[in-house]
Amino acid sequence: MAAPDLDRVAMSLLEVVFPGDQERMRTLLNRSDPPSGRLLCRVLDVHGATRWTSTVSYPVTDQHGQLERIDGVTVDITARSEREADLVDTAERLQLALDTLHGAWWEWDVPAGALQVSPRWFELLGLEPGSLAVTPELLFDHVIPEERERVQATLRESVARGDSTFAFESRLRHADGHEVPALWRGAIRAEPHTLRIMGSTTDLTATKRYEERQADQYRQLRRMNRDLRRQARIDQLTGVANRRGFDEFLERTWRQAQLQARGVGLIICDVDEFKRYNDHLGHVQGDRCLTQVARSISDSVRDPGDLVARYGGEEFAVVLASTSQEEAQEIAERIRADLAALALPHPFSHVSPRLTMSFGVAWARPGLQDRAQTLLVRADDALLHASRRVETASLPRTLLPHRLPRLPPACLRPIWGWRRGRLTRRGSPPTGRRGRVCAAWPALWLRSGGCAHGSARAAHRPARASQGGHPPDRNAAR
Numbered sequence: 517m518a519a520p521d522l523d524r525v526a527m528s529l530l531e532v533v534f535p536g537d538q539e540r541m542r543t544l545l546n547r548s549d550p551p552s553g554r555l556l557c558r559v560l561d562v563h564g565a566t567r568w569t570s571t572v573s574y575p576v577t578d579q580h581g582q583l584e585r586i587d588g589v590t591v592d593i594t595a596r597s598e599r600e601a602d603l604v605d606t607a608e609r610l611q612l613a614l615d616t617l618h619g620a621w622w623e624w625d626v627p628a629g630a631l632q633v634s635p636r637w638f639e640l641l642g643l644e645p646g647s648l649a650v651t652p653e654l655l656f657d658h659v660i661p662e663e664r665e666r667v668q669a670t671l672r673e674s675v676a677r678g679d680s681t682f683a684f685e686s687r688l689r690h691a692d693g694h695e696v697p698a699l700w701r702g703a704i705r706a707e708p709h710t711l712r713i714m715g716s717t718t719d720l721t722a723t724k725r726y727e728e729r730q731a732d733q734y735r736q737l738r739r740m741n742r743d744l745r746r747q748a749r750i751d752q753l754t755g756v757a758n759r760r761g762f763d764e765f766l767e768r769t770w771r772q773a774q775l776q777a778r779g780v781g782l783i784i785c786d787v788d789e790f791k792r793y794n795d796h797l798g799h800v801q802g803d804r805c806l807t808q809v810a811r812s813i814s815d816s817v818r819d820p821g822d823l824v825a826r827y828g829g830e831e832f833a834v835v836l837a838s839t840s841q842e843e844a845q846e847i848a849e850r851i852r853a854d855l856a857a858l859a860l861p862h863p864f865s866h867v868s869p870r871l872t873m874s875f876g877v878a879w880a881r882p883g884l885q886d887r888a889q890t891l892l893v894r895a896d897d898a899l900l901h902a903s904r905r906v907e908t909a910s911l912p913r914t915l916l917p918h919r920l921p922r923l924p925p926a927c928l929r930p931i932w933g934w935r936r937g938r939l940t941r942r943g944s945p946p947t948g949r950r951g952r953v954c955a956a957w958p959a960l961w962l963r964s965g966g967c968a969h970g971s972a973r974a975a976h977r978p979a980r981a982s983q984g985g986h987p988p989d990r991n992a993a994r
Contacts, residue, residue, distance in 0.1 A: 621633075697719075753826075785899070812854050
């Protein structure tokens with residue numbers, strides 16, 4: 517074939533070659549020695565689609581060594597090229613997935629006794645790649661002795677059950693002696709004449725450290741929440757429960773008593789004339805006094821199932837979770853006796869030169885329809901009654917009338933009571949014929965508030981005349 521004919525053939529071949537391969541093909545065809553062997557090239561079919569071809573060419577020369585022709589065979593290998601590209605892409609993705617998991621993959625052909633491992637397996641054990649023979653024993657020899665039998669048994673049981681996957685944890689022995697927590701997971705392919713186990717072993721050291729930090733933080737958070745809940749229910753001054761803690765404990769104890777049909781006792785105690793203590797000795801000393809009282813009450817209440825709380829101000833409450841009425845009274849008496857033994861001075865009290873308390877004790881075995889508020893009201897009423905008796909008995913003589921005026925029967929009811937250092941109104945004040953308050957009472961009566969502070973500021977106030985009123989005795993008024 518003459519050179520011009522070869523050029524025409526070459527030009528006709530280049531017309532169907534894919535544009536990206538034309539330059540390479542032109543270079544090969546312009547060589548003085550035509551190529552021989554296999555040649556891969558992309559061409560365009562009649563529809564303009566790209567096809568992969570494999571061409572095997574053989575140059576033929578004449579007796580003088582001149583190129584006479586080129587014989588060749590071209591085969592369409594598009595399908596095979598696509599499958600090969602898919603395999604390459606799958607292998608790259610698999611390798612990327614293994615690298616992402618930081619796992620050492622391995623494959624064990626059980627009948628053949630053949631094992632394949634990745635280089636990362638040796639890195640996991642702190643060994644040089646290829647430093648040990650790759651046999652099935654390599655998988656188990658580096659498991660710590662305490663877990664080796666368990667790992668083998670787990671794989672055997674998974675195969676016996678016909679499981680398609682498995683996952684478990686164990687510890688491996690590193691080359692430097694420390695233990696490496698590892699996660700084993702993989703797949704089991706069981707066929708009639710073969711059994712293959714493929715899996716990966718991942719180092720869990722970083723994961724375990726993170727879990728330990730998370731667990732420590734969770735424990736710290738629980739401890740902080742517990743401390744916050746405790747502080748929210750503790751009185752910061754006295755160290756006993758506050759009103760919130762008291763209310764919650766009383767409700768909880770009341771519900772338990774309803775379910776178990778047992779008794780609940782409640783003691784409310786109030787420091788007598790504590791306002792005078794604060795007014796004369798100062799609030800700092802008053803806080804110290806309340807702290808000592810709270811400590812004394814807590815020592816007197818010995819059952820850990822009971823609660824001592826600061827009810828408010830100088831008042832304290834004791835909830836007796838499971839007790840009888842007699843035991844509640846005994847505990848109240850013990851609190852009183854222990855406080856008396858302390859002999860805390862109260863030089864400005866009208867009750868006693870020592871600090872004293874008034875007590876209200878209530879007890880109940882609640883029914884399913886009863887409410888805890890009922891027990892609280894009873895204890896508070898008992899405390900009010902006790903406080904009135906103590907405080908009335910301790911009135912200063914300068915505030916009591918030496919001789920009460922003669923009153924008609926309609927006025928012969930108590931008209932005052934002593935409550936927390938002040939007189940409280942319980943009726944109408946005695947009045948004289950001219951409609952004025954009797955001279956024995958001006959220092960004790962407030963016109964609108966109904967109570968007195970022992971002050972002479974509420975001097976004679978005009979009042980509406982009462983029926984049958986008698987004039988006061990002037991000598992008694994003086």
